[in-house]
Amino acid sequence: MLFLIVSSYGCHSGFHIGFSRSIEMHRNGTYRQMANKLKDSGFDCVILDFKTVYGEVGTPFDHPLARKTHAFKYDLRPLADYFRSQGLYVIGRVVIFKDPPLKEVIGEGYEVWVFPGNETVEEYNRSVIRAIVPHVDEVQLDYVRWEDASVGVSISQRRKRLLRSLRNIVAVVPDSIPVSLDIFGRIPMRIKGWNDIIGQDIYELLKIADILSPMAYPSHYWGILYDPYQAPYQTMLNMLSFGVPEERTRVWLQAFGWKVPDSMGIVRYITEQLNSMYDLGIQKYMFWMPKIDSTLLANRRWKEDLPQSDPDGFEVIGVADSIFPAFSADMFGEYSRDTNLINYDGPGLLDFQLRIYRTVMDARLMNGGWLIKSWFSPLKVEGLQFHNWDVKISEIHGKNLGFAYIRERWPWMNEPVNTVVLINLNGRNNGQFRRNFTALWRGDDRPRRVELLEKDGLLYFQVKDSTGTILATSPLIKSEWLR
Numbered sequence: 001m002l003f004l005i006v007s008s009y010g011c012h013s014g015f016h017i018g019f020s021r022s023i024e025m026h027r028n029g030t031y032r033q034m035a036n037k038l039k040d041s042g043f044d045c046v047i048l049d050f051k052t053v054y055g056e057v058g059t060p061f062d063h064p065l066a067r068k069t070h071a072f073k074y075d076l077r078p079l080a081d082y083f084r085s086q087g088l089y090v091i092g093r094v095v096i097f098k099d100p101p102l103k104e105v106i107g108e109g110y111e112v113w114v115f116p117g118n119e120t121v122e123e124y125n126r127s128v129i130r131a132i133v134p135h136v137d138e139v140q141l142d143y144v145r146w147e148d149a150s151v152g153v154s155i156s157q158r159r160k161r162l163l164r165s166l167r168n169i170v171a172v173v174p175d176s177i178p179v180s181l182d183i184f185g186r187i188p189m190r191i192k193g194w195n196d197i198i199g200q201d202i203y204e205l206l207k208i209a210d211i212l213s214p215m216a217y218p219s220h221y222w223g224i225l226y227d228p229y230q231a232p233y234q235t236m237l238n239m240l241s242f243g244v245p246e247e248r249t250r251v252w253l254q255a256f257g258w259k260v261p262d263s264m265g266i267v268r269y270i271t272e273q274l275n276s277m278y279d280l281g282i283q284k285y286m287f288w289m290p291k292i293d294s295t296l297l298a299n300r301r302w303k304e305d306l307p308q309s310d311p312d313g314f315e316v317i318g319v320a321d322s323i324f325p326a327f328s329a330d331m332f333g334e335y336s337r338d339t340n341l342i343n344y345d346g347p348g349l350l351d352f353q354l355r356i357y358r359t360v361m362d363a364r365l366m367n368g369g370w371l372i373k374s375w376f377s378p379l380k381v382e383g384l385q386f387h388n389w390d391v392k393i394s395e396i397h398g399k400n401l402g403f404a405y406i407r408e409r410w411p412w413m414n415e416p417v418n419t420v421v422l423i424n425l426n427g428r429n430n431g432q433f434r435r436n437f438t439a440l441w442r443g444d445d446r447p448r449r450v451e452l453l454e455k456d457g458l459l460y461f462q463v464k465d466s467t468g469t470i471l472a473t474s475p476l477i478k479s480e481w482l483r
Contacts, residue, residue, distance in 0.1 A: 011045035014286030045089035255290030439472035
């Protein structure tokens with residue numbers, strides 16, 4: 001069957017279809033219905049597994065070891081061609097260094113992993129990529145890392161060998177085809193020059209790939225975050241605030257059910273992740289192993305609720321002037337790690353607590369245990385400035401609102417990161433509105449005025465400096481919340 005390929009450039013809203021599901025869908029013909037559902041729900045691309053973590057390959061490919069690995073299982077190229085014919089952008093996902101059958105055949109590696117730097121491994125993966133390039137709009141490489149364990153190779157050598165291998169592998173991709181790389185969620189927060197045990201370094205990987213995709217699943221954080229999967233919005237906000245430039249980020253969101261609280265449900269869990277991504281100005285995302293109906297519903301509803309007009313001509317309905325310094329200090333090196341550092345009480349409405357535990361600092365809204373922000377970083381980081389926590393409480397239309405200003409300067413950033421968070425102080429019912437709302441910008445401009453604006457039945461959150469210049473604008477909620 002021959003399809004006319006008319007595919008729009010770029011993936012903004014991506015839906016991952018796993019290997020087994022793709023085969024089943026192609027065999028029973030439901031891929032046609034799936035293409036329509038994706039487009040109707042606001043998706044513009046699909047991610048297909050052409051090589052899996054089990055070494056299964058979804059295309060015939062020409063390599064001397066192909067017969068020994070028995071890797072070819074099913075030809076997914078016709079499925080990719082059909083999706084492209086329907087105007088969907090198709091990403092071909094290829095797992096690189098986790099490959100059980102290849103490891104068994106070549107006899108070099110660790111458990112189910114093959115090592116970066118092995119020329120046979122590189123050529124084997126290049127052969128798969130050559131076979132899929134005519135049928136995809138983008139090549140996505142996953143498991144581009146070492147195993148997160150000791151394997152007898154120094155950490156600095158891991159980084160060097162990984163980068164060299166990736167350069168050799170992506171050389172086979174035509175310049176007209178974008179290359180994306182999946183990375184661990186912790187990697188964007190690594191200080192420049194830090195050698196991570198898995199070998200990933202965003203500053204070097206950005207020289208190799210067009211897009212980096214942090215795997216920002218709230219379910220995968222523990223120990224160093226306060227209730228990470230109970231507060232997916234805040235967890236995502238923390239993880240995505242650093243490192244990869246927004247225009248070159250397409251983040252993996254969690255659409256599978258692991259650790260999703262029963263009280264929250266998967267649809268709201270997905271929506272809160274989308275909200276955090278949007279508040280940070282990241283416009284591209286993908287859902288990993290999604291629950292189909294729930295993910296389609298969540299994406300469609302979220303896109304329908306997005307503002308349809310630009311933020312001009314608003315009516316100002318509430319103002320918090322003069323965001324004043326509630327406290328300001330260089331926290332590092334002054335206090336014990338095991339004691340509460342500072343408590344700020346805003347006339348009985350808000351208990352804003354900073355504390356250090358283990359090797360991490362967190363900040364929590366104690367009114368209901370809400371988390372605003374937390375850090376993964378060790379306490380002793382040369383050049384780190386942590387200061388200017390400013391809080392103001394306002395009453396607007398009978399609603400108590402908190403405005404918290406946070407300013408951070410990290411050693412590897414050219415400009416500080418400024419964040420103003422609007423906090424709802426009127427209870428924990430999140431069915432009508434987001435838990436809190438964030439405006440973020442980079443630079444030295446300090447906020448002076450926060451305005452709540454109304455237009456077309458929606459509230460917006462706008463931050464201005466002392467001259468009236470707009471520093472950041474964040475869409476919020478339906479204006480009926482303040483009525």
